[in-house]
Amino acid sequence: MNYQWDWGAVRESLPYLLDGFGITLLATVLGTLVAAVLGLVVAVLGRVPSRLVTVPVRALTEFVRSTPLLVQLVGAYAIFNSIEPLTIGIAVLGIHYASYMSEVYRAGIDAVPKGQWEACRALSMSPRRTWQAVILPQAVRNVLPALGNYGIAMFKETPFLAVITVVEMVAQAREYGANHFVYAETFTLAGLIFLAASYPTSLLMRRLERRLGH
C-alpha cells in the first residue's frame, strides 16, 4: 500500500481517454443502429409462414446469441483482414446484438393483441400495410426501453474492439498506462467514465419504461 496515486496522470490522460471515447460512442451508436434494423428484419422473417425461412433464421440467431462476442470479433477480423477494423467491429457488434434485439422485437410483436391482426384482415389490408401501419408501430413502441438497455449493454462491451486494434477509450487507457506506468489511474478513470455515461442513460430508460406503462 505504498503506491502514490498520481492526480497529474489522471489530468494528463483525460484528453487521450476522451479522444478514445469519441470512437467508443461512434461504435455504440452505429452498432445499435445496425442491431435495431437487423433485429427487426430477423423478427419479421421469423413470422414468415414458411419453415424454410423461419428454421434457418432461428437457428442462426440462436447460434450467434450463444457464442462469445469476443471470438466472433477476432474471427471476423482474421478472416476479413482487408476491411477496416472499426467497420468490422461495428458490423459484428451490430449482428451480435441484432440476435438479442430480434427476441425483444418478437416479444413486442407477440404482445400486439390478436384483434389488431383480425381488424387488418377485415379491412383487407395488404400484409405490408398491416405490418407498417398497425403492428410495428405498436410493437416497437412497447420494446423501446428494452432496446435502449441493449444499447447500454453494447456500450459497455465496446472495449472488445481494442482487441482488433480499434483505438477506443480502453485502448487509450492501456497505452497511456503502459507508457507512463500509471495503469491504476487510467483504468480507474476509464471505468468511471463508463459509469458516468451509462448510469444516467439507464435511469432515462427506466423513466421511459415507466412512462410507457410497464
Add this chain to the structure above:
Amino acid sequence: MGDFFSYFFDHISQVWSGLRVTVEATVLGAAVALALSFVFGFMAFSGPLPVRGLSRVIVEFFRGTSLYVQLFWLYYAFPLLFGYELSPLFCGVLAFGMNYGAYGSEVVRGALNAVPRAQWEAAVALNMTPLQRMRRVILPQAWVQMIPPFTNLLIQLLKATPLLWLITAAELTTVVQHFRDRTGETTWAYLTLLVMYFVLAYALTLMMNALERHAKIRLGRHPGGGGLLHSRGADAPRRSETAGGAL
C-alpha cells in the same frame, strides 16, 4: 480443413486443459455471482434504508463500469496499488462474480417482490418464524422465478470467459488460437471454437431447464412442455428492475 482437424485431434489434450480452465472460470464465477446475488438482493429487498442504499450503490457501480475494465483493473492496476499480484483465473472469477452478481441481485430482488403478498401474510398467520417463512414459503416460489433470468446470466458469463485470453489465462480460446497460428486455417479454427462454445452454452441451458422443472415439480406446479428443443426465452434485459413486475 484436414490440416486443422488432424492437428486438433493430435493435440486434443491441450483442448481438454483449455476447456477445463473455461469451465472452471464459468463454474467458480457463477458460484461467486450466485452468492453475491443473494447477499445484495436481500440487502436491497429488506434491509433498512442505509443498507438498501449501500447495495444500490455497489450494484450500480459494478453494472455501470464495464466488465472488461473491471477485469483489466484487477489484473493491471490492483498489483500496482496493493503490491499483490492476482492470478489471471482468480481475477476472472472475481470480476465475473462481482459483475454478474450485481445483475443477479436485481433478479433476486425482483423475484422476491413477485411472490404474492398473501403468501407472506399466510406465513405470518401460521405463526412461522421469519426464517421458516423465507425457507419454506417465499424462497421456493421466488427460486422458480429466478431460474430463467439466471440461465441467461450464466450464458452471458460463459461468453465472457474468452476475456481471460487477454490476461494470459490458457483457456479454450487461447488454445484454439494457438492451433490456428500453427496451421494457418483461420476459418476452421474460429468456426470450431464457436461451435464448442455453442455446445457448452446449450449444455448449460439444458441443465438449467432441468433445474427449473425440478423446482416447479417441488412446488406442485406443472413443469411445462418444451423438453430438449425448449430454448431460452427473450433475454428481457434488466426488466426485473421494475420492482414487482412478473418476469
